[in-house]
Amino acid sequence: MDPGAPVDEPAGGDFVYRHRWPTRLWHWLNALTVFVLLMSGFMIFNAHPRLYWGEYGANADTPWLQIGGDRERGHIVIGPLDIPTTGVLGHWYDSNGNLQNRAFPGWATIPGHYDLAGARSWHFLFAWLLFIPGLLFWMISFLNRHVQRDLAPKRHELAPRHVWQDVKDHARLRFPTGAKARDYNVLQKFSYLSVIFLFLPLMVLTGLTMSPAMNAAWPWLLDLFGGRQSARSIHFIVAMLLLGFILVHLIMIVLAGPINEIRSMITGRYRLPKEKQR
Amino acid sequence: MTGRITRRQALVSLGAGGGLLLSGCDRIGRSAAFQTVQSGAQDLTMGMQRLVTDRNALAPEFSPADMSPFFRTNGNAMPRSPHYAAHLASGFADWRLVVDGLVRRPLSLSLAQIRRLPARTQITRHDCVEGWSAIGKWTGVPLKLLLDGAGLRPEARYIVFHCADDFRGVPYYESIDLIDAFHPQTILAWGMNDRILPVGHGAPLRLRLERQLGYKMAKFVMRVEAVASLGRIGRGKGGYWEDVAGYQWYAGI
Numbered sequence: 009m010d011p012g013a014p015v016d017e018p019a020g021g022d023f024v025y026r027h028r029w030p031t032r033l034w035h036w037l038n039a040l041t042v043f044v045l046l047m048s049g050f051m052i053f054n055a056h057p058r059l060y061w062g063e064y065g066a067n068a069d070t071p072w073l074q075i076g077g078d079r080e081r082g083h084i085v086i087g088p089l090d091i092p093t094t095g096v097l098g099h100w101y102d103s104n105g106n107l108q109n110r111a112f113p114g115w116a117t118i119p120g121h122y123d124l125a126g127a128r129s130w131h132f133l134f135a136w137l138l139f140i141p142g143l144l145f146w147m148i149s150f151l152n153r154h155v156q157r158d159l160a161p162k163r164h165e166l167a168p169r170h171v172w173q174d175v176k177d178h179a180r181l182r183f184p185t186g187a188k189a190r191d192y193n194v195l196q197k198f199s200y201l202s203v204i205f206l207f208l209p210l211m212v213l214t215g216l217t218m219s220p221a222m223n224a225a226w227p228w229l230l231d232l233f234g235g236r237q238s239a240r241s242i243h244f245i246v247a248m249l250l251l252g253f254i255l256v257h258l259i260m261i262v263l264a265g266p267i268n269e270i271r272s273m274i275t276g277r278y279r280l281p282k283e284k285q286r
Numbered sequence: 287m288t289g290r291i292t293r294r295q296a297l298v299s300l301g302a303g304g305g306l307l308l309s310g311c312d313r314i315g316r317s318a319a320f321q322t323v324q325s326g327a328q329d330l331t332m333g334m335q336r337l338v339t340d341r342n343a344l345a346p347e348f349s350p351a352d353m354s355p356f357f358r359t360n361g362n363a364m365p366r367s368p369h370y371a372a373h374l375a376s377g378f379a380d381w382r383l384v385v386d387g388l389v390r391r392p393l394s395l396s397l398a399q400i401r402r403l404p405a406r407t408q409i410t411r412h413d414c415v416e417g418w419s420a421i422g423k424w425t426g427v428p429l430k431l432l433l434d435g436a437g438l439r440p441e442a443r444y445i446v447f448h449c450a451d452d453f454r455g456v457p458y459y460e461s462i463d464l465i466d467a468f469h470p471q472t473i474l475a476w477g478m479n480d481r482i483l484p485v486g487h488g489a490p491l492r493l494r495l496e497r498q499l500g501y502k503m504a505k506f507v508m509r510v511e512a513v514a515s516l517g518r519i520g521r522g523k524g525g526y527w528e529d530v531a532g533y534q535w536y537a538g539i
Contacts, residue, residue: 044311056417063348063411066418068356118311124415125532126315132539133327220413221497221538225339227346236411236419 020186020282027276031154034145035273037137042250044134045211049247050112051119051127057098057111059244063235072241075111082109139212146204158192159201165194183264185281203253207246214243332536341465345496348409354420357412357479359486362451362458365506370450378490383474387446387511390437397476397490403427406473414500415537424494426475430468432510438464442512446519447493447504453526460504461516461524461535462495471496474507499537501527 018024027035058071065071074085075098082099084091093099100113102121114120118130149155164170174194177183184193192200216222217229217239233239261269265281272278314320365371373381378397385393407425433445445467449458466472474491476483483489488505495502502525516522521529528535 047311052417055415058418063352064354064419064421066354066356066358066414066420068358069354119315120312123531125527125534128415128534129321129324129328129532130311130315132331132534133324136327136330218413219335219539220345220411220499221335221339223411224343224345224497225335230346236413240417 017187018190018280020189020280022280023277024190024280025276026190026272026278028152028154029276030145030148030152032273032276034141037141041134041137041141042254044118044130045138046247046251047116047118048127048130048134049243051117051122052124052131053244054110054112054117054122055124059241060237061234061241062237063230065237073244077109079107135212135215138208142208142212159197159204161194161197165197170194181263183281185283187280189280190278199253199256203250207250207253210246211243211250214239214246218243328534328536331539335538336465339497342470343497345410345471348411348421350409350423352421353409353479354422357420357422357487358418360414360416360500361505362453363486365449365451367450367452370506373450374485374489381490383491383507384509385432385436385511386509387513388439388442389433389512390439391435393432393436395432400427400474400491401476403431405477406470407477408471408473408494408496410471410494410496412500412503415533423479424473424475425477425480426473426491426494428470429472429474429493429510430470432474433467433512436512438512441514444513444516444524446511446513446516447507448509448511449504450506450508453530456520456526456530458504458506458526459520460493460502460526461513461519462493462498462502466495466497469495469497474510497538501525501533502537 057075058065058067059073060069060071072087075083075093076085077083077094077098080099081092081094082097084093084097096113097111098109100108100110102108102114108114110122117127119126149159171194177193178195183189213229214233216226217233218236223230223236229239230236233242268279268281381397382394383397383400385395404427405425406428407423409421409423411419411421413419429445442464444461444463446459446461449460451458462472471494473494475488475494476491478484478487483492488507491507492505493503493507513519516524516535520526523529524535525533527533
């Protein structure tokens with residue numbers, strides 16, 4: 009142990025209480041909810057696998073993104089880019105061995121076959137499971153000071169040199185140990201804050217902007233996002249950002265020690281990684 | 287070594303969990319209990335939307351410059367019934383719109399009579415459940431005028447639109463509640479983009495219901511019926527797509 013540290017400072021190997029119950033509950037609920045929303049969202053996207061900017065957009069209009077395929081290949085077209093996706097997007101085989109040219113394959117969608125009505129039922133049920141607990145988590149996390157104490161970056165953490173050091177540490181897979189591992193590092197704080205206060209609210213608001221009834225009630229939503237088809241595009245882009253967050257999050261869990269990390273999100277108790285032996 | 291096994295185990299269990307979730311979802315989705323939960327969520331969505339929306343809140347209207355250069359058709363573009371073909375051939379000269387059901391004075395109106403009634407013109411966005419949108423200009427008689435003319439009986443709760451088109455012999459129909467039926471933008475359109483409504487878009491009359499999705503906006507409307515409940519019409523879910531494919535009766539989202 010560092011001889012200069014105060015007596016009650018925890019050290020590598022010690023257990024600390026890291027996640028309170030609202031965080032843990034919301035985390036595991038979202039682990040389910042976000043996947044159902046993503047996968048039913050992919051099914052809904054399959055009904056019209058083209059994205060536009062502006063208020064309108066249909067088959068005769070020019071999409072900025074399009075996923076499709078034919079007998080030979082599948083591809084995603086983004087502006088001038090034409091990226092082959094044969095076998096995954098726009099060209100894949102269903103469980104009966106039949107070639108399908110829908111955008112997202114059956115293994116990535118809910119339901120696992122083309123069913124727009126079913127996907128909408130799943131999507132709008134789980135949208136409530138995202139929205140109401142999300143609001144509660146916001147409220148509780150301000151009240152119990154989780155946001156102010158654990159998520160808000162400290163002033164010194166915002167210094168460019170500190171952020172850059174954290175980027176380098178991540179790139180070298182050098183993770184904090186001992187007492188330093190008790191708190192989130194600054195990149196973690198940035199990503200959690202973005203998800204909680206930017207990406208998820210954007211998903212809810214762009215989702216509502218696609219609702220014709222909400223357009224009548226709250227027309228400012230259309231002004232905010234630049235029209236219904238723009239809102240649909242932003243909904244898709246932010247969903248991809250969330251998917252990217254989840255992938256990086258899972259990789260980091262595996263690299264940082266999955267047992268300790270998963271256990272801490274279940275029981276709240278986290279074992280501080282041991283300091284490296286010199 | 288232990289670390290590596292743990293990682294592999296974690297990845298394997300993650301993959302297995304995903305597969306289980308996937309095959310499970312389709313089974314859960316078909317269960318009666320889960321469908322009850324889903325329809326509860328639909329009621330919640332409709333209730334909340336109605337709560338935050340003024341009954342008469344207007345859907346956004348646009349200027350001619352905002353209109354889609356091309357407005358695609360969807361669903362049936364040409365009814366197959368010989369009856370409809372005969373009306374089309376004669377320019378709907380002998381065609382009548384029937385307004386009946388739970389009304390005091392059933393109506394039978396010719397297209398010429400309908401076109402002489404006060405009309406509303408609106409440039410609005412049409413949103414298909416599939417995800418695309420098109421902006422067009424619609425001209426037609428407010429449904430409220432017809433319903434007031436026929437005089438709804440107090441038991442009337444829904445307005446049903448019976449159509450000339452069919453899918454595999456099953457006639458198309460749709461239904462709306464009275465909040466939407468009396469909304470100022472709810473019209474039976476006979477004109478589109480400054481011309482007579484084309485067949486592909488539902489001639490001679492199509493419903494415009496600007497706060498809901500496209501499949502609610504019945505085309506080729508032949509008869510408007512006021513009813514107390516939707517249970518005895520079609521298969522009882524309030525519309526063709528609702529009956530055959532489980533689409534949501536409330537399509538405000």
